[in-house]
Amino acid sequence: MAAARAPASFHRCLTVLFVLVAVALLLSACCAEGAAAAGGKATPRRRQLLRQRQVDYHLRRLNKPPVASIESPDGDIIDCVPISSQPAFDHPFLKDHTIQTRPAYHPEGLYDESKAASSQKDKQKITQMWHQNGMCQENTIPIRRTKKEDVLRASSVKRYGKKMHKSTPNPSSIEPDMLNESGHQHAIAYVEGDKYYGAKATINVWQPSIQQGNEFSLSQLWILGGSFGQDLNSIEAGWQVSPDLYGDNNTRLFTYWTSDAYQATGCYNLLCSGFIQTNNQIAMGASIFPISNYGGSQYDINILVWKDPKEGNWWLQFGNDYVLGYWPSFLFSYLADSASMIEWGGEVVNTEPDGSHTSTQMGSGHFPEEGFGKSSYFKNIQVVDSTNNLKAPRGIGSYTEQSNCYDVQNGNNGDWGTYFYYGGPGKNPNCP
Structure with a gap:
């Protein structure tokens, strides 16, 4: 007797069932793998790929398509980028911004530097290295190209181009001779207690030695508003050495800004949206030369920052000829009105552990008492008042955390106006 055969429909149903079970098992495995990847620890390879994607995205965002590129003798690439394509316009509030090509007003009463100019007429004018190989055309701005290795040196992609927190001294509330808790140390002159609308200084240029790659040394002016808590507003400009x-x-020209005490807003130079550059001849973050020599020729740069009384933007001028651009006032809270403190001087970062001190130099690396040609200085320091006039600061004070490491000495005379010598070697027999 022949065995009964199952209907064809039964075989079809069984086949469908097997397929459904296989699909379910496959989906379950995929979901489990995805959950493990999301909830478990990422493998080193996965972390590497993720960081590489972040770095590539960051580079595409910062390096705008140029119309020309210039290779500097120091290895930098300077991209000539259309002025309307610069990083500033990534800011959501600047999408429809009309560029202010020049300030409505310059400050009046600039210090008469004719005596100083005549005594230095044979000196080489400070310039930037990339100028030796070309210049950017009209309607473009020069931007130092960010390289992959630049971003990879940062502690994180997010922190690239940003200072550590608490890098601004507060002379009013910090006891002298105490190391700043974030490792930043200063030797500065300052004024406070009034409304300020800008500041100017002639800054002696050096190339201080840096002990470790994650430290820096700079000389700058600070335009400050707000408290020294999380709402600090700061505009900064000067020169720095930062490996x-x-x-x-x-030694490089630089700027910085923040509206929340260096936490989330702001950056160096053009490494985020904010500062709007209008000048096609000077590149933020590019090398400057020549540099002062100990016991030899001395070279200075002039920095002026002021608030345009008509438009309200904060403008930056380098030297007597280069108006570089501006920070729109909406970037700030307190500085949208005025500054409450101005500071001039040097800053270094000490990353040495256990209370020991770095040998990173500030200024020339020599103490103020060594004087001209040996110690670094600021001269002709001025503030901009409410009538848009430059004038000598009143009630100027000085401050340093550890005077046996870095010090400051104020002075005044007819040729230099208000001035000070500052700096030091860092670690020495009196600064262990």
């Missing part, structure tokens, strides 16, 4: 940021020990 961590730039990958070398060259």
Whole structure:
């Protein structure tokens, strides 16, 4: 007797069932793998790929398509980017911004530097290295190209181009001779207690030695508003040596801004949206030369920052000829009105552990008492008042955390106006 055969429909149903079970098992495995990847620890390879994607995205965002590129003798690439394509316009509030091509008003009463100019007429004018190989055309701005290795040196992609927190001294509330808790140390002159609408200084230029790559040394002016808590507003400009940021020990022109005490807003130079550059001849973050020599020729730069009384933007001028651009007032809270403190001077970062001190130099690396040609200085320091006039600061004070490491000495005379010498070697027999 032949065995009964199952209907064809039964075989079809069984086949469908097997397929459904296989699909279910496959989906379950995929979901489990995805959950493990999301909830478990990422493998080193996965972390590497993720960081690489972040770095590539960051580079695409910062390096705008240029119309020309210039290779500097120091290894930098300077991209000539259309002025309307610069990083500033990534800011959501600047999407429809009309560029202010020049300030409505310059400050009046600039210090008469004719005596100083005549005594230095044979000196080489300070310039930037990339100028040796070309210049950017009209309607473009020069931007130092960010390289992959620049970003990889940062502690994180998010922190690239940003200072550590608490890098501004507060002379009113910090006891002298105490190391700043974030490792930043200063030797500065300052004024406070009034409304300020800008500041100016002639800054002696050096190339201080940096002990470790994650440390820096700079000389700058600070335009400050608000408290020294999380709402601090700051505009900064001067020169710096920062191997961590730039990958070398060259002395470079730089700017910085923040509206929340260096936490989330602001950055160096054009490494985020904010500062709007209008000048096609000077590149933020590019090397400057020549540099002062100990016991030899001395070279200075002039920095002026002021608030345009008509438009309200904060403008930056380098030297007597280069108006570089502006920070729109909406970037700030307190500085949307005025500054409450101005500071001039030097800053270094000490990353040495256990209370020991770095040998990173400030200024020339020599103490103020050594004087001209040996110690670094600021001269012709001025503030901009409410009538848009430059004038000598009143009630100027000085401050340093550890005077046996870095010090400051104020002075005044007819040729230099209000001035001070500052700086030091860092670690020495009196600064262990």
